[in-house]
Every structure is written in structure tokens, then in C-alpha cells.
Amino acid sequence: MLLNYLKPLQKNPVIIMLLSAALLAFCIPGLSRISFTTDISDYFVDNDPVLTSQEKFQQLFDKHEFIAVLVESDDVFSRETLETIYSLGEKLMEDVPFAEGLVSLSSVNPVLAGGLSFSFEEGRLVSTDIEIEEIRESFRGIESFRGSLFSDDMKQAWIIVNLGAYPAADEWPGNKTPQFAAGEIAYDTVQSFKAADGTTLTATGIPVYAHRKEQEMLQDFMKILVLGAIVSALMTAVILRNLQAIIGTLLVIFFSVASVFSFYGWIGKQLDNAFMSVPILLTMGLCIGYSVHISHFFSLYYRSGLNRKESVFKAVLQTWRPILFTVMTTTAAMMTFLFVDIEPIRWVGYTSAVCLILVYFLSMTMFPAVLSIGSTHDRGPRKITLNFEPVLKRISFLVNRYHKVILVLFILVTIVSLYGLTLVRVDFDAEKMMGLRLQHMKDQKRISDSSIGTTEYLDLTIELDESNFNKRDVLDRIEAVQSEIEELPLVVRTSSLTGTVKEFNRIFHRNRGTYSIPEADSQLRGLFNFFERISPELLRDWVTEDYSYSRIMVELNGFSSAVIEDNLHMIDTIVRRNFPEGSYFLSGSTYQMALMNQYVTRGLVKSIFLGLLIITVLMIAVFKSFRMGMIAMIPNLFPIIVCGGIMGYFKIPLEFVTMTVAPLIMGLAVDDTIHFISYMKKGVIEKRDYRAGINHSFRVVGTAISQTTFILCITFLVFTSSRINSLINMGILTFSGMLAAFLADIFITPILVSKSKPFGKFK
Numbered sequence: 001m002l003l004n005y006l007k008p009l010q011k012n013p014v015i016i017m018l019l020s021a022a023l024l025a026f027c028i029p030g031l032s033r034i035s036f037t038t039d040i041s042d043y044f045v046d047n048d049p050v051l052t053s054q055e056k057f058q059q060l061f062d063k064h065e066f067i068a069v070l071v072e073s074d075d076v077f078s079r080e081t082l083e084t085i086y087s088l089g090e091k092l093m094e095d096v097p098f099a100e101g102l103v104s105l106s107s108v109n110p111v112l113a114g115g116l117s118f119s120f121e122e123g124r125l126v127s128t129d130i131e132i133e134e135i136r137e138s139f140r141g142i143e144s145f146r147g148s149l150f151s152d153d154m155k156q157a158w159i160i161v162n163l164g165a166y167p168a169a170d171e172w173p174g175n176k177t178p179q180f181a182a183g184e185i186a187y188d189t190v191q192s193f194k195a196a197d198g199t200t201l202t203a204t205g206i207p208v209y210a211h212r213k214e215q216e217m218l219q220d221f222m223k224i225l226v227l228g229a230i231v232s233a234l235m236t237a238v239i240l241r242n243l244q245a246i247i248g249t250l251l252v253i254f255f256s257v258a259s260v261f262s263f264y265g266w267i268g269k270q271l272d273n274a275f276m277s278v279p280i281l282l283t284m285g286l287c288i289g290y291s292v293h294i295s296h297f298f299s300l301y302y303r304s305g306l307n308r309k310e311s312v313f314k315a316v317l318q319t320w321r322p323i324l325f326t327v328m329t330t331t332a333a334m335m336t337f338l339f340v341d342i343e344p345i346r347w348v349g350y351t352s353a354v355c356l357i358l359v360y361f362l363s364m365t366m367f368p369a370v371l372s373i374g375s376t377h378d379r380g381p382r383k384i385t386l387n388f389e390p391v392l393k394r395i396s397f398l399v400n401r402y403h404k405v406i407l408v409l410f411i412l413v414t415i416v417s418l419y420g421l422t423l424v425r426v427d428f429d430a431e432k433m434m435g436l437r438l439q440h441m442k443d444q445k446r447i448s449d450s451s452i453g454t455t456e457y458l459d460l461t462i463e464l465d466e467s468n469f470n471k472r473d474v475l476d477r478i479e480a481v482q483s484e485i486e487e488l489p490l491v492v493r494t495s496s497l498t499g500t501v502k503e504f505n506r507i508f509h510r511n512r513g514t515y516s517i518p519e520a521d522s523q524l525r526g527l528f529n530f531f532e533r534i535s536p537e538l539l540r541d542w543v544t545e546d547y548s549y550s551r552i553m554v555e556l557n558g559f560s561s562a563v564i565e566d567n568l569h570m571i572d573t574i575v576r577r578n579f580p581e582g583s584y585f586l587s588g589s590t591y592q593m594a595l596m597n598q599y600v601t602r603g604l605v606k607s608i609f610l611g612l613l614i615i616t617v618l619m620i621a622v623f624k625s626f627r628m629g630m631i632a633m634i635p636n637l638f639p640i641i642v643c644g645g646i647m648g649y650f651k652i653p654l655e656f657v658t659m660t661v662a663p664l665i666m667g668l669a670v671d672d673t674i675h676f677i678s679y680m681k682k683g684v685i686e687k688r689d690y691r692a693g694i695n696h697s698f699r700v701v702g703t704a705i706s707q708t709t710f711i712l713c714i715t716f717l718v719f720t721s722s723r724i725n726s727l728i729n730m731g732i733l734t735f736s737g738m739l740a741a742f743l744a745d746i747f748i749t750p751i752l753v754s755k756s757k758p759f760g761k762f763k
Helices: 002-011 013-032 049-061 079-095 129-140 178-192 206-240 243-267 277-303 308-339 343-371 389-401 403-421 430-434 439-449 472-485 497-508 521-534 536-540 561-578 589-623 626-649 658-687 690-721 725-756
Strands: 066-072 099-103 156-163 200-204 456-463 491-495 549-556 583-587
Touching: 013 243, 049 456, 049 549, 049 583, 049 589, 066 079, 066 178, 066 206, 079 099, 079 156, 079 178, 178 200, 178 206, 200 206, 200 439, 206 243, 206 277, 206 439, 206 690, 243 277, 243 343, 277 308, 277 343, 277 658, 277 690, 308 343, 308 589, 308 658, 343 658, 389 403, 389 690, 389 725, 403 626, 403 725, 430 439, 430 725, 456 472, 456 561, 456 589, 472 491, 472 497, 472 521, 472 549, 472 561, 497 521, 497 536, 521 536, 561 583, 561 589, 589 626, 589 658, 626 658, 626 725, 658 690, 658 725, 690 725
Parallel strands: none
Antiparallel strands: 066 156, 066 200, 099 156, 456 549, 456 583, 491 549
């Protein structure tokens, strides 16, 4: 049946050319349509409670994203710096789409500023030096300005541009998302702006961060992809040393990857470039591995005297079943990512699975067809490069002679690794994950190190009965909640309705009153009524119109999901103790990221458990033996334990990227195990002797599985060229896991097979 399936392709190479041209016509336009996203909301699956909370917050307070610029100089109240702040603020309001409001030293709310403001004409500050000093002293006395809008030492200040709601995707004509468009324009505006001498400008805000992250990570991804392609091409050339095999392998890699990603382009799915390299490099490595197995048997038959086409037929017949089983197990392992409640991880799972299925289909059709092209008299290279046979022959001897020592070492390494596994911690520490090699991370670090800068925030929204938030005792309890939250790690400050009320009270009494909340409820209601008439927008930032919902903004410096998750538990205790009669919910990107701790922990446990279960069942089915299935799982569990030990001892956190390593290794390690044991079983049964059969498997497929392991190790080492810590860690862990799996296969599996005799007993 398979021969009949391949004959038309091999007899008519034109068919391959036509199919390739059709695929190319589909792929190129689709690839050009690919778009990217870095929105944390896209990490959550539909109907997640986190998204519901965020939507509810948006409906209550109508808060949107903002662009911010940190201004640093010797004196932000100097004439030159104030002119820079004014001109840049006006330029941003003019250039940035969706800009709706500006807050800076040169543009403050006149209600809060007591009517004082700087005067500008055509970008020049016309206020006198006396007026500048008067405004400086007045601003220093405003609590909501000092330490927030500008620093206590007056060397740092903010320019904040508030953005309106983004239009829907079908209403936005640009080829970039509205968020990316706003971030790109704002960043370019700041970069091209000529500031006063000695003044430093650092742009930030979610749109700017998202744009810069997308650009810099895309550059990093392209570097990895190009390097991976070069490495793949070189390894293919060195190992296969057959022009047809090299061309066929590269065609399979290209069309497998391009078909899947162009489909995403056609349907308009936005991709996260932090995860794109995983399925691509996995496809490259496995495709070369499958080509090695087919080419290995092709060479054996071709050198034995068969013509090229017959050799290809026999090579495919010899390998299609073992490769199919390895595709099934690897695909099953990747599909377990669907049980993780994080959308990009799910994407890695089903994208990798579809790529692998395409690799198998093309490896069984396109690759043999291309391999069949050529003269029947050329017998190919006489020497196999990267020939591991002498080393494997020595290993076979060591396994037979020192099996007890090998087992003891294996057990010791397992015990040591298991202890290291207990030290692994789930933590999305931004600095540890990303590192400080990318410029946008350096700028984020600069902002977090400033005295007025914060890089993270979350919103706490408390719900009470209608009109409760205009009572003195309720505001006192809000202050108590703020005071306790500010004692938590990473928290810099909190803001709420209480600060606005104090400012209102000071303004209402024309700076003669204290910065405090009025004592009587009647005074408080009068204050609210007064400011509802003259400046209601200041109240709507913190309390809803019916005074039933109020928010507390919590600002943090630095991000560690483990620490913030502990903070969330403490916030729950604090709020419930102070507001037993009410309810609350949390929102914001920091809150969303902190919840990923729980999602990753639950998802990884599900993924590994289901992966082990599915692969074990497949192993039992492949070898038609429960005992052999159990034996085959040992060398596949070992690399996961080793990687866990490395993570624990070297304090590599478990996060979005590194969590993919365990199922990935589990799926990859099974490939060589199936090939090795399949030929081990065949050799043992044919020779009716375990030692002879095991030695036979070393000779027949030992070089092939050694080459595929070498290929995969080198392919994933490409990740270490990244500037992102997570990808570097993934490269190191995958390399270590594949090496551990290979060593377990060639050292431990033969010993277990020879001791347990799963293929029957022979005299």
C-alpha cells in the first residue's frame, strides 16, 4: 500500500515541483500577514474570571492605558527643563493617537493646583523667576504632587499622557494593533525630541513597553531562527552528505513550518514571539532526525546493490512504523499543553503537534521522492560522518561488564536530582526571566530605580451598599487598608479616594485647613457635593457615581509573582478584616501575572501526569508488552528528573518558557527509546540471545540515534544565543535533558532489558 502511495511521486518529480509551488503560493502571502501581541490578557483563555474582573473594573472606572516619560535633570523646575516638559507634552498630545489628557508640571489640574500654573508662549516659559519659585513652593505643599508627579529632590518628574479607549480591530485601519501604534509613535516622538542639555528622557507605559518588547524580541527571535536555520543546514550537510537528502530535508522543514504559520497569517491570529521559536526549532530538530533514520537505511540498501528507487522504498518501509510511533508519542506529549490554562502554552502545544504531523507526512512523501532523484550508479559517500560505532561498541562492552556500577551511579544521580527537584520554585520575576540585555529592560530598570518610578500596579476595588463611600468611618477603614498594604514587600505606595478628599478639604478651605478628612459625615457630603459640581472627573477616578464602589491603586517596584502571590493572600485578609460587610475584586496586569503562578503549577502537574500516562499506554501498545512499556518509561523519566535537579540547584525559576521543557523532553526522549528498543527486540528474537541482540541494536541503530541526539542537542543550544534569560535557560535545560535521555537509553535500557528478559527466555 505504501509503495503504491509513493510510486507516482517518485516516477514523476514534476508532481513534487507542482505541489511545492502550490504550497509556496499559499505560504508566502500568509507569512506576510502574521501579526504579534504582547498583551497579558491574551495569556488567559476565554471566560477566565481574571478577564471578567478586568472587564468589570473597566466598566466601573473607565480607566485606560497611558504613555509616560520620566524626565531627569539637576532641577526639573529650571526654566530649560520646564520648557522641555511643556514642548514634549504638547508634541505627544499632537502625535500620539488616542491621546485624551496630559498631566505634567506644565499642565496640572487647576483645581488641585489652586489656580497656579506656568505661562508659556510658543513653547517659551514667560513666567518670571519669582513666579516660578512661588509655584515651586506651592507644588511642594501638595501631597498628591510631591513624591508622585515630581521627586522630593526635584530632580525627576513625570509627563503622563492618558489614552482613550482603543477602537475595535475591525474599526482600526492600521496594520498594527492600536496599542502598538500608540506605543511606537510615542517612543519615536520621545527619541527624536531634542531635550535641554543635561536632561534625560525615558519613555514608558504599557503601549511603549509592548511596542519595544515586540520589536526587540522579534529581533532576538529572528537571530535565533536564522542561526537555527544555518545550524540545521550545516548539520544536514555534514551528517547526510547527500545532495538529494539535504534538499529534501530543507524542503520538509520549510513547508512544515511555513504551512502552519502562514495559516495563522491568513486567519489573522496574533502570535507571541516569545514562544514562536519553540515549535520551529523542534520541527527543525525532529525533521533532521527523521531524515537521518530514513537516509541511514537508504545508504545500507543502496550500498548493498539495490538501485536508488528500490533503496528508498525499502528505507521507508523499514522506518515508517517506528517514526510514526515517535510522532504519536511526541505529539501526545505536546498536546498535553492543552490542559494548561495559559493560551500561549496551549498554542505551543497544538502548533508543535500540527508541525510534527506535517513533518511526518512530508517525510514519508516529499523527502523520499526527492531522495529518489538522481543517477542509479552513484553509490553515495563511502564513509559515514559522525560515525559513533567505535564509541558505541565500547559502551556496549562497558554495559555488559560493569552493569552493577552503572546502576549504582544511575540511582545516585536520580536521588541527587530528586532533591534538587524539591528546590524548584515557580516565579515570574521579570528581571530573572528577561534579563537586562534588551534595551527596554534596561530602561524599565532605570525607571524602577528612580525615586518616583514604579513598574507594576494593581487595582483593588471594594464594593459596599450605595452611598457608603461618602461616610467618615468608611474612609478611615480605607486608610487602614492602605496603611497595612504599604507594609507588604515590593509595595511603594497606594492611592485612593482618601487622598483626593484630603486635597479637596485643603482646597475648600483655601489652604487654611489641614490635609485631612472632615470629621462629620455632613461636612464630608457637602465637600463631595461641591466638587461633584466643579470637578467630578477627579472623583470618578476613585469612586463610582453612586458611591458604592471605590478603588485603591497599589504601586509596586519590581515584579516577583511568588512575592506578589503572598501579598494577594495578605490583601485578602486585610480587606476582609476591615470590610467584613463588603466584597472586593482585584484587577490589573500585575494581578494577572501573579495568578500565573497557580496556573503554571496546576498546568505543569496536569501536563506531566497526562503525558506520562499517554506515553506509557502508547509504549505498551508499541511493544505489546506491559513490562516492556514500563521499562521504556524509565529512560524517559530520568531526563525530566535531571532537568528538575538542575533548575533547583541553579535557582532557575519555573515560568512560562521553562515549564515547556518537561513535556518537550518527554516527547523527544521517547523517539530514540522506541527506535533503540524496537531493533533490540528484533535482534534478541532473531539471535535468541539477549547479549547478541543488544549488541546488534547498537550496531544497526546506535549511530542513527546518536546522530539524532546530537542534532537535537545542537539545535536547542541555539537558544543560548538569545539575549533573554528564559530562552537561554530553555536551551541549557533541553540540551541537558536530551543528553540525559540518550545516556539512559544506551546505558540503562540494555541493562534493564537483559535483567528483566521481556522478550522471553532463551537457552
